[in-house]
Amino acid sequence: MFADKESFKQAYLTKISETEGIILEESSPWDKYKTLVILLKEKMGSYRALTRNCPARSKEVYYFSMEFLIGKLLHYYLVNMGIEEIVREGLQDLGINLDELLRQEADPGLGNGGLGRLAACFLDSMAFWGISGHGNGIRFKYGLFEQKIRNGFQTEVADNWLKNGYPWETPKLDKSVVVKFKGNVRVENAEGKWMFYHEDFEPVLAVPYDVPIMSYDNSVNINNLRLWSAEPLSNELDLDSFNRGDFEQAVSLKSEVEAISYILYPDDSSRSGRELRLKQEYFFVAAGLGSIIRSYKKRNRALADFPRWVAVHINDTHPVLCIPELMRILIDEEGLGWDQAWNITVNSMSFTNHTIMPEAMEKWPIDLFRGLLPRIYMIVEEIDRRFKERTARIYPGDGDLVRRTQIIKDGQISMANLAVIGSSSVNGVAALHTEILKNEVFKDYYRIFGYKFNNKTNGVNHRRFLLAANSDLSGLITEAIGPGWKKNAEELHKLLSVRDDRSFLEKLARVKYLNKCRLAERVRETQGIVLDPLSLFDVQVKRIHAYKRQLLNLLKIMELYNRLQRDPGAVEGSHTFIFAGKAAPGYHYAKTVIKLINTLAAKINKDAGAKDKLKVVFLENFNVTLGELIYPAADVSEQISTASKEASGTGNMKFMLNGAVTIGTLDGANVEIQEAVGDENMFIFGLRAREVLDYIRRGGYKSLDQYYTSPDLKLCVDQLVNGFFETAGEEFRVIFDSLLLYNDEFFVLKDFDSYLETYQRLQACYADKEQWQKMSLVNIAEAGIFSSDRTIQEYAEQIWKIPRVC
Ligand code: 26V
Secondary structure (H helix, E strand, C coil), X not given: CCCCHHHHHHHHHHHHHHHHCCCHHHCCHHHHHHHHHHHHHHHHHHHHCCCCCCHHHHCEEEEECCCECCCCCHHHHHHHHCCHHHHHHHHHHCCCCHHHHHHHCCCCCECCXXXXXXXXXXXXXXXXXXXXXXXXXXXXXXXXXXXXEECCEEEEECCCCCCCCCCCCEECHHHCEEEEECCEXXXXXXXXXXXXXXXXXXXXXXXXXXXXXXXXXXXCCCEEEEEEEEECCCCCCCHHHHHCCCHHHHHHHHHHHHHHHCECCCCCCCCCCCHHHHHHHHHHHHHHHHHHHHHHHHCCCCHHHHHHHEEEEEECCCCCCHHHHHHHHHHHHCCCCHHHHHHHHHHHEEXXXXXXXXXXXXXXXXXXXXXXXXXXXXXXHHHHHHHHHHHHHHCCCCHHHHHHHCCEECCEEEHHHHHHHHXXXXXXXXXXXXXXXXXXXXXXXXXXXXXXXXXXXCCECHHHHHHHCCHHHHHHHHHHHCHHHHCCHHHHHHHHHHCCCHHHHHHHHHHHHHHHHHHHHHHHHHHCCCCCCCCEEEEEECCCCHHHCHHHHHHHHHHHHHHHHHCCCCCCCCEEEEEECCCCCCCHHHHHHHHHHHHHHHHHHCCHHHCCCEEEEEECCCCHHHHHHHHHHCCEEEECCCCCCCCCCCHHHHHHHXXXXXXXXXXXXXXXXXXXXXXXXXXXXXXXXXXXXXHHHHCCCCHHHHHHHCHHHHHHHHCCCCCCCCCCCCCCHHHHHHHHCCCCCCCHHHHHHHHHHHHHHHHHXXXXXXXXXXXXXXXHHCHHHHEHHHHHHHHHHHHCCCCCCC
């Protein structure tokens, strides 16, 4: 990349005058940042030509995802290229502080949470393994809202991340694709062959913006994240309307088109069932497949071989239209027959499900769907017709099975059903989740297509969340076991050899302390709250959702506070409870939970009696960048979802990797974390998934029983509405009612006792410093299997059928 500091400086100075046309002294921090990015991007572009001679590169993977939370790239890429020091020192010679440049970068909020971040981790691991794997998504002008806390409430501010431009992206105008909406389909029979002509449609131009994806020490395999932006076909105004004096019509057409890539839906589901959301889904699917087919055909390969050379991965149901869209291209544009097109399509497609929450399962009203995508609707109808016919033939007499599994019913199109029927692989994201898919959610399909179902436990990019985000810990690990873990996370196992090494354990504690100081410093700067880095940092950061049970954590804190009121000696040690996460703007309950966290924080933090014991903070605007600061600073990782509801969780893995000890339910990947670290190095409590599912099916849970049998719990619940929060009035009644009037859908009260008992046990362990450091070390040592490198290796071999990579 750069042989030494001097050659870097030379290249940088030349670039700054080229890009900005100015001299260094006149440039702003933004100019300096942008110059550095452009310099690196050009270098990467020149390496791109040198594709490695690796079997993995022979098949292309396209990862279709509505969301990619890639985080900031500059620092991470400097680490990956191994030039952070050269660049830091070179810039310093020029009077520039690298950290100031790093702060200029936007963190593109192109996702809601775990699903979007997982997609980004996967892009990294594909690049790492030398797989030719590319992301395909939307270049939203506005990402997920920026969260500001005002008077304890979440408020949303538009995330204008592109306001200064985004120097990592490169528009590729010549690779634009036209996407067609609405209109009619004219059907003709030409010499016995049905032909379909889509007419009177509304064309939209999809313009790709490419972002280079580069992993650690692998500059010869640079992949691409292609994000599509919607633009009017002609960038001119609608001149006819303009000339007629219809000014509004003239601009509205333009904005109607641009609306498609204007903003990411902030619900982590598509419950809203809005036309614009469906437009977004078809937009990036049609654009992505259009460009894949175009480049495939350039290579003169036979369409029949498409699945051998191309794998299309569908990340949750949002890109499921890939299935009918590929059928449309193969039949209408390439003239293939239905059966051949279907074979090619199914064999190219694979699908990952990320949730069992029924509200999050996408369904579209037929009228809306047919109006917007008339030809695609015809194809979905035909897929459904043939599937029903097949099911009826294979399972004669089981009419109900046919009804339960059809794609179109009750006036709606089920995207999950289409996904399972049209893909060759269906996977869940943790062992327990996949079992629930097979035995509950997709039970009927598992009977029909058992061979399609498989598990791929999630993983995280350990180089971003440990190597780059926690440099002190990385240094310490490398000192102890060498650098091999960076490329093979399973080598973290070697850390077990220093498990009884006192001096190593002390160093580990010191690193944690410094990371806690770093976080405390940031909290003081940004929110004016002082945290004690010597206290236990107990952290729950994730989307705010009823099923993730931030409320259970809050009730625990209230109970500890109540104990302290009764007996100042009742609480061992000093605790800092840290929360962060966004609520969907329309999710009233979740927003009330945020207000409750802040109200409790205000009450406890101003109580002199609680001062050295309890502190509560809510950190504003959780995103990838803030996560990178928080994970290294946590002692305890809260993973307390209602068992069966959290498909996997990935925050749990990021915390573990950074030496936090988990308190959690046996849900999602927590189950596998427990298998890896053993009961002695984790705190498990609460109902098991089976018990929850049985209650849901058979009934029998009465939250009032819990309420009346536990006076301590009753007090905490009553405090939501009895004036304990002086300023609250009826504000928290919705939470109170959810627990008692609506029978506590997420079993918060049921798990309360066992959570508290377990927390007390944890507290006692934390008091034994050496014991705790050992637990922390085992967690790091066993985190290797949760690297996304392992996950992608499994996807590549078992789903995409890519030979083991070099
Ligand atoms: C959305 C909604 C919206 C309505 C209320 C309930 C609910 C529950 C879940 C969702 C999330 C939909 C998809 C998603 O983001 N799933 C997450 O995917 C992660 C990566 O696989 C996984 O670690 C998380 O457990 C899973 O929630």
